[in-house]
Amino acid sequence: MNNGIKDQTVTMAHGAGGRQTSELIDNIFAAHFANPDLTADDAAVLNPPVGKMAVSTDGFIVSPAFFPGGNIGKLSICGTVNDLACMGAKPLYLTCAFVIEEGFPMDKLEEIASAMEKTAKEAGVHIVSGDTKVAGKGQVDGVFITTTGMGQIEDGVKVGGELAKPGDAVIVTGDIGRHGCTILLEREDLGIEADIKSDCAPLWKTVEAVMNRTHDLHVIRDATRGGVGTVLYEIAKQSQVGVQLDSANIPVQPEVRGVCGMLGLEPLYLACEGTMVIIAPKEEAAKIVETLRQCPYSKNAAIIGEITEEQPGKVVMMTEIGTQALLPQPGGELLPRIC
Amino acid sequence: MNNGIKDQTVTMAHGAGGRQTSELIDNIFAAHFANPDLTADDAAVLNPPVGKMAVSTDGFIVSPAFFPGGNIGKLSICGTVNDLACMGAKPLYLTCAFVIEEGFPMDKLEEIASAMEKTAKEAGVHIVSGDTKVAGKGQVDGVFITTTGMGQIEDGVKVGGELAKPGDAVIVTGDIGRHGCTILLEREDLGIEADIKSDCAPLWKTVEAVMNRTHDLHVIRDATRGGVGTVLYEIAKQSQVGVQLDSANIPVQPEVRGVCGMLGLEPLYLACEGTMVIIAPKEEAAKIVETLRQCPYSKNAAIIGEITEEQPGKVVMMTEIGTQALLPQPGGELLPRIC
Structure with missing residues (x-):
C-alpha cells in the first residue's frame, strides 16, 4: 500500500467524489475487497441466487470502533452474514456503505477494511459494491458502516420465529453475553478488569453444518441487540408459546458472570454477536449440539430449555433450587448499544 | 397514526431493540413501507431477479435533511433507484438502514418515511427490509440513511462508462446543477434569495422510456457528486476518448446561472439528483431527446456535445464565441456535500 495515503487522515476531499475519493477507494477499499464481483461502477x-433470495441490512455505529475480539469492520460483516444464516441462507453478496468522520486516521480505516476482508473470506461472501461519505468533524462519531447482504436460501429449510412448537428444545450455540459485556467494559469507566473478548464471529458455516445434519429446524435467531432473553420473548410472542429455561444449563463464561454479578446485570440481556438460538424438535437436539460442538465458534453449545404450551408469550426461568421466575420483559434502553 | 408516538422525540430506547424499537418501526416505518415483500424478520x-441482477448501495448524510424540492428520505430512494437505472436495471427491491440522533423529532422522521413511501411507489420499487439505530446526541447529525437497491437488468441493454465512442452524442436529461445549488444556498449564509429547487427525482421510468425507443445506448450515468463535469471526465478516462461540449447548448436554469455567476461556480460541477448523462450514437440522439422531453423529469433534455478521438481523457468546452477551453479536472472538496 502507498505509504503516502496510509499516513494521512481522512479529509472532506476524500468524500467529495473527485480524485481523492478515487485514491481512498483504490488504496483502502478496493485493495482489500478485490474479487471478481466487485464493481467500480x-x-x-451479478448472477442472482437460485431459488429464493434472502436480503438483510444492518447499520453499525458501535463505539468504541475497536474492542477486544474485533472491530466495527469485522462486526459489520458478521452481523449481516449471521442475519442471512438465520434464514438458512448461504451468504453470496455484500455491499458496504461507509460514513467516515473528517480526521479519522487512515491506518485505522485500513485496519477496519482488512478485518472486513478476512471475515468476508471466512464467510464465503463477496463484497460487490460500496459507498464512501465523509462527514465533517463532529457530524459523525468515528466511522459508521452499513452492510446489506444477499443470500441463497438452501433447499428444504423453512425456519422462522413463528415456528416454535411445544416440546421443542431451546439451544444456544455458545456461551452468552460476551459481546455486550466487552463493549460495556470498554465504554464505561467501571474500574473492572476482566479477561473478556467479544464473541463476534461469522456463523454461516456453523448453521450449514447443522443443516447438513438435520433439516428439522424450527427457528434460528442470532441473539444480538437485547440478547438471548429478548430473542426468546420475540419467539414466544410470534409462535404463541411459552419458553422454560433451565438456569443451570445456560452457558456463561465465569468472567462474564462475575461482571454481571458486580453490576446487577442479567447475561440473558447482554448482546451476543457470534451466538445463536436454535429451536428444534427435542429428538433432534442432541445431534444438533454434538454437531455444534465440533464447529470452531460453538464449542460451548448447550440445550438451555424447552418450548411449552403453558404461559404463551412468556419466558420462565427454573432456578437451580427448583423455583420458577418470570424473566422480565425486555424494554427501554438496553445498555450498552453494541452494534 | 398513534398521536402518542408522533408527539415524541427519538430516544436511545427506540434503538435498543426492545419494545420501543418495535413501536417506532410499527408506527413510522412499517406504516409507510408496507408491501407484500417487507419483512419483520x-x-x-424474495424472488430473485430473472437474468442478471444489479446491486447498488449509497449512504445519505445531506445537511440540511429538508431542502426545497425534497428531503433526505426522497433523496435516499432516488439516489439508489437512479444508480440502478444507470445500469439499465429495473429497480425491484430496496433496503434502508437509519441512524437517528437522540432527540430527533418523530414528526420529522415520519415526514422522511412518507417521502420515501411516495418515491418508492413512483419508482415501482419495494422496500423489503430495514434497520434502525439511535446514536447519542452529538454522535450523529440528525439522520443518516443508507439504501441498497436490487434490480433486474433488462434484456439487450449493455451500457457502461467504458463504452463511449468517437462520434457519439452527449445528452443531458435536464438542466444541470439544481440540487447542488439548492443545498449550497440552504447551508451557507450567503444572503442570496433565489427560487431554486432540487431536481431530486426517481428516473427509472425515464430510462425505461428511452430504452423502449432504442437499445442503442452506450453510457447512462447520473450526475450526482461532482456534477456533469466530473462524470464526463470519468467517462473520458474509462473510454479513452475526448469530450467536446458546446457551451451554448448546456441547459442551466437562469436562477442557477445567476447564483453561479455571483459565486464564481461552474454549474457543470454542481450536483444533480434527477438528471443524467446519456451517451449514444449521433443518429439516435434526436429521438432520445424527443422521448426524454415527453417524460416529466426531462423536459429540458438537450444534446450538449460529442465524443471525440482527440484529447483522450479530457473534456473541452467550446464557448459561444468559438474559443476552446479545457474544463478543469475535478478534484478536492466539491462544495457543498449534497447527498
Whole structure:
C-alpha cells in the first residue's frame, strides 16, 4: 500500500467524489475487497441466487470502533452474514456503505477494511459494491458502516420465529453475553478488569453444518441487540408459546458472570454477536449440539430449555433450587448499544 | 397514526431493540413501507431477479435533511433507484438502514418515511427490509440513511462508462446543477434569495422510456457528486476518448446561472439528483431527446456535445464565441456535500 495515503487522515476531499475519493477507494477499499464481483461502477452486475433470495441490512455505529475480539469492520460483516444464516441462507453478496468522520486516521480505516476482508473470506461472501461519505468533524462519531447482504436460501429449510412448537428444545450455540459485556467494559469507566473478548464471529458455516445434519429446524435467531432473553420473548410472542429455561444449563463464561454479578446485570440481556438460538424438535437436539460442538465458534453449545404450551408469550426461568421466575420483559434502553 | 408516538422525540430506547424499537418501526416505518415483500424478520425472502441482477448501495448524510424540492428520505430512494437505472436495471427491491440522533423529532422522521413511501411507489420499487439505530446526541447529525437497491437488468441493454465512442452524442436529461445549488444556498449564509429547487427525482421510468425507443445506448450515468463535469471526465478516462461540449447548448436554469455567476461556480460541477448523462450514437440522439422531453423529469433534455478521438481523457468546452477551453479536472472538496 502507498505509504503516502496510509499516513494521512481522512479529509472532506476524500468524500467529495473527485480524485481523492478515487485514491481512498483504490488504496483502502478496493485493495482489500478485490474479487471478481466487485464493481467500480454505480452498481454491481451479478448472477442472482437460485431459488429464493434472502436480503438483510444492518447499520453499525458501535463505539468504541475497536474492542477486544474485533472491530466495527469485522462486526459489520458478521452481523449481516449471521442475519442471512438465520434464514438458512448461504451468504453470496455484500455491499458496504461507509460514513467516515473528517480526521479519522487512515491506518485505522485500513485496519477496519482488512478485518472486513478476512471475515468476508471466512464467510464465503463477496463484497460487490460500496459507498464512501465523509462527514465533517463532529457530524459523525468515528466511522459508521452499513452492510446489506444477499443470500441463497438452501433447499428444504423453512425456519422462522413463528415456528416454535411445544416440546421443542431451546439451544444456544455458545456461551452468552460476551459481546455486550466487552463493549460495556470498554465504554464505561467501571474500574473492572476482566479477561473478556467479544464473541463476534461469522456463523454461516456453523448453521450449514447443522443443516447438513438435520433439516428439522424450527427457528434460528442470532441473539444480538437485547440478547438471548429478548430473542426468546420475540419467539414466544410470534409462535404463541411459552419458553422454560433451565438456569443451570445456560452457558456463561465465569468472567462474564462475575461482571454481571458486580453490576446487577442479567447475561440473558447482554448482546451476543457470534451466538445463536436454535429451536428444534427435542429428538433432534442432541445431534444438533454434538454437531455444534465440533464447529470452531460453538464449542460451548448447550440445550438451555424447552418450548411449552403453558404461559404463551412468556419466558420462565427454573432456578437451580427448583423455583420458577418470570424473566422480565425486555424494554427501554438496553445498555450498552453494541452494534 | 398513534398521536402518542408522533408527539415524541427519538430516544436511545427506540434503538435498543426492545419494545420501543418495535413501536417506532410499527408506527413510522412499517406504516409507510408496507408491501407484500417487507419483512419483520432479520432478512426478507424474495424472488430473485430473472437474468442478471444489479446491486447498488449509497449512504445519505445531506445537511440540511429538508431542502426545497425534497428531503433526505426522497433523496435516499432516488439516489439508489437512479444508480440502478444507470445500469439499465429495473429497480425491484430496496433496503434502508437509519441512524437517528437522540432527540430527533418523530414528526420529522415520519415526514422522511412518507417521502420515501411516495418515491418508492413512483419508482415501482419495494422496500423489503430495514434497520434502525439511535446514536447519542452529538454522535450523529440528525439522520443518516443508507439504501441498497436490487434490480433486474433488462434484456439487450449493455451500457457502461467504458463504452463511449468517437462520434457519439452527449445528452443531458435536464438542466444541470439544481440540487447542488439548492443545498449550497440552504447551508451557507450567503444572503442570496433565489427560487431554486432540487431536481431530486426517481428516473427509472425515464430510462425505461428511452430504452423502449432504442437499445442503442452506450453510457447512462447520473450526475450526482461532482456534477456533469466530473462524470464526463470519468467517462473520458474509462473510454479513452475526448469530450467536446458546446457551451451554448448546456441547459442551466437562469436562477442557477445567476447564483453561479455571483459565486464564481461552474454549474457543470454542481450536483444533480434527477438528471443524467446519456451517451449514444449521433443518429439516435434526436429521438432520445424527443422521448426524454415527453417524460416529466426531462423536459429540458438537450444534446450538449460529442465524443471525440482527440484529447483522450479530457473534456473541452467550446464557448459561444468559438474559443476552446479545457474544463478543469475535478478534484478536492466539491462544495457543498449534497447527498
